[in-house]
Amino acid sequence: MTVKEIFETMDYGPAPESAGDALAWIVDQGAAFGHFIDGAWTAPRKDFQSSNPANGETLADLTQATADEVDAAVKAARKAQPKWEGLGGHGRAKFLYAIARLLQKHSRLFAVLETLDNGKPIRESRDIDIPLVQRHFYYHAGMAQLMESELPNAQALGVCGQIIPWNFPLLMLAWKVAPALAMGNTVVLKPAEYTSLTAMAFADLCQQAGLPAGVVNIVTGDGAVGEMITTHDDINKVAFTGSTEVGKRIRQATAGSGKSLTLELGGKSPYIVFEDADIDSAIEGLVDAIWFNQGQVCCAGSRLLVQEGIAERFHTKLKARMDGLRIGNPLDKCIDVGAVVDPVQLQTITDLVDGNTEGETYQAAIDMPVEGCFYPPTLITGLAPSSHLMQEEIFGPVLVSTTFRTPSEAIQLANNTRYGLAATLWTENVNLALDIAPKLVAGVVWVNATNLFDAAAGFGGVRESGYGREGGWEGLSAYTKPKGTPKALKPVEAFSGDKGPLDPLDRTPKLYIGGKQARPDGGYSQNIYGRNGVLLGQAPIANRKDLRNAVEAAHAAKGWSGTTGHLRAQILYYIAENLSARSEEFAQRINALTGGKQGEAEVETSIRRLFTYAAWADKYDGQAHGVPIRGVALAMKEPVGVIGALCPDEAPLLGLISVMAPAIAMGNRTVLAASQAFPLSATDFYQVLETSDVPAGVVNILTGPHADLAKPMAGHLDVDAVWSFSSADHSATIERESAGNLKRTWVNNGLARDWMNAEGEGRAFLQAATEVKNIWVPYGE
Ligand code: NAI
Secondary structure, X not given: OOHXXXXXXXXXXXXXXXXXXXXXXXXXXOOEOOOEEOOEEOOOOOOEEEEOOXXXXXXXXXXXXXXXXXXXXXXXXXXXXXXXXXXXXXXXXXXXHHHHHHHHHOHHHHHHHHHHHHOOOHHHHHHHHHHHHHHXXXXXXXXXXXXXXXXXXXXXXXXXXXXXXXXXXXXXXXHHHHHHHHOOXXXXXXXXXXXXXXXXXXXXXXXXXXXXXXXXXXXXXXXXXXXXHHOXXXXXXXXXXXXXXXXXHHHHHHOOOOOEEEEEOOOOEEEEEOOOOOHHHHHHHHHHHHOHHHHOOOOOEEEEEEEHHHHHHHHHHHHHHHHOOOEOOOOEOOOOEOOOOOHHHHHHHHHHHHOOOOOEEEEOOOOOOOOOOOOOOEEEEOOOOOOHHHHOOOOOOEEEEEEEOOHHXXXXXXXXXXXXXXXXXXXXXXXHHHHHHHHOOOOEEEEOOOXXXXXXXXXXXXXXXXXXXXXXXXXXXXXXXXXXXXXXXOOOOOEOOOEOOOOOOOOOOOEEEOOEEEOOOXXXXXXXXXXXXXXXXXXXXXXHHHHHHHHHHHHHOHHHHHOOHHHXXXXXXXXXXXXXXXHHHHHHHHHHHHOOOOHHHHHHHHHHHHHHHHHXXXXXXXXXXXXXXXXXXXXXXXXOXXXXXXXXXXXXXXXXXXXXXXXXXXOOEEEEEOOOOOOHXXXXXXXXXXXXXXXXXXXXXXXXXXXXXHXXXXXOOOOOEEEEOOOOOOHHHHHHHHHHOOOEEEEOOOEOOOOOXXXXXXXXXXXXXXXXXXXXXXXXX
16 A cells, blocks of 8 residues: 555544543532622522533533622622722732633643533634633733833723623633733623533632632623623623624613723624635635634634635635535544534524525535534635625634635725624735735734734724724723723803904804815804804804715825825924914914913913824834734734714814824824814814815814714714714713714713813824734744
């Protein structure tokens, strides 16, 4: 027999991992679990079961939390929080380190338990999930240690409600719990109803680590329990990973509550193969992109885009590779594809594929297990970009594919989705890779690799894939707030009056849209009076149509986002210079509008602020994360896109500039609703913009009641973020309406900000004006 023949005839024998210890652990716990609240277990009830999707066997009984139990968990977390935060960074670091060590010591138990409960191959839980869990706790032990020196102005948010999915049960727990604890928060976490067991084992481990009671609380149950947590009055932050649909619901349910929110949602991530790619590597990558965890991965490379010239060869090789995949008992170390998490998910996948009538469907010609939740690796070729399966997340081992001719077509197809979680690209041409990566609308981009994760590199999406990052320095801001206690917001009212203007030949303020002064579509204006009742001018009242025009103009100005920081800095300096030339006039206008004396100081601070952001425009750099694999993750700061903002009333000119300057410094285009009470400084200011080389559409200024503009601005699907600093609180409306396309929001939630001082500028603004994209590139050996 030749070596070749031996290779061809060799088969894999089964090499199953024993489930004995994990099953014994479950029995040891009574095979029934209550909740873990305040450091102790509640009495279990047999409300629902966790079962092994590979064979349908029940693993344990679980308890559906009641409102009282959720309340008890939140109370325990609240009580424990000040002391936990008070332990200091080093005190918390020791506990996080202890947890990491214990996870390492019991790694096999966790791996087997995860595989039993979820159905994922033991190779994955053993080599990927559990090591990443450990890494996350080690990494964040370090973050706790460094918090005081590196984040001196940050403090904990308080109690965090955390809702996680079933696809990476323990890893998602780690992503949520480790940073929260590191920054001094306490948590109430709910695992997904299909997969609670490793969370139960984690609770056990918290006890072993001597973690103070109430720091970690875990309650079990379905979406109803999730809803109780997210809507609980005493939760300060909600962190959710799961479907986009539920993410939107949570956004609506928490609107106006003042809770901080991060959402890590679905995706339909492109996997782009250029014709000069190393095809065999790209095929192996694809196995990891879509058949890893049975495709139940939010960032799965589920949309294959392959360049036309190699498409046929690529598909042929891919089918051959699919035929070589082994599916079956997830505990078998030789298995590539395990079980889908639950019969419900299996049905969803089956229905989606069976309901498709387009393209050609190929299913791997492999032996399928006779029982259990298994679905064969599937490839659907020849779909149109608009096809249902090209757009919808299947969340199963199903790859859809289409072809492209040119790099620009690849980008167009890749970005043709409501999601923006991840993207993969394969090419041997470094120039092409680094040209395409910035153009992909995604939070993570992998070059010549796929599905790489590490605690040091932030993970998270854009568009309807949600917001916030998990991991890295950027992930910490989701669990902190600035030190200090802000004052309550006080509405600033416009003055009324009945005296005519001092000068009958006054200017006619207009809206400023697309670099042009524009009359309001509705043809209405409002009188603006000074404190003494003298008419100062008429400000136009913008309506929905004006808002639409402004958004359109902002989109047309997208070239601004591609300009260099140096150019943006020059323009900001130029605005400052031109404002300075007219400072006296602006100061007088502010005093006339507000009836105060702060005009001169406000103009002076505005000029300084423009300088501050001119300075930042070319200095708010990204990072290169050192990740423990053959690569580097470049955390690049990108503009959010089109930012709509309701500007503050407390400082009519400075407020507008404090919002505009960081946004445009970072490459965004803006639609600004000027101070409602005192709009005339803004309408004077567009004359400064006109003389300062600001390209048309980069800054658009509307005037009129904020209440009328808040809703359409937050509901507009082409606006990427809305900030609200209006003195009347529109936070609830904005957060609720933003759910439509999950735009980023930054609202004041009834709290005031001192615009004249440090609070009115700085990193918080730069952070809100940017998204971090992590681009993983091969680097070194
Ligand atoms: P889901 O979004 O309903 O479940 C995720 C978590 O949210 C679970 O813990 C669940 O109990 C909880 N939950 C459900 N409704 C809630 C509510 N109203 N308030 C608070 N928490 C709630 O996802 P599901 O139904 O398990 O899967 C459906 C689809 O969602 C999948 O086919 C997949 O497309 C997507 N999905 C995406 C995930 C991701 O990582 N991005 C993870 C899980 C599912």
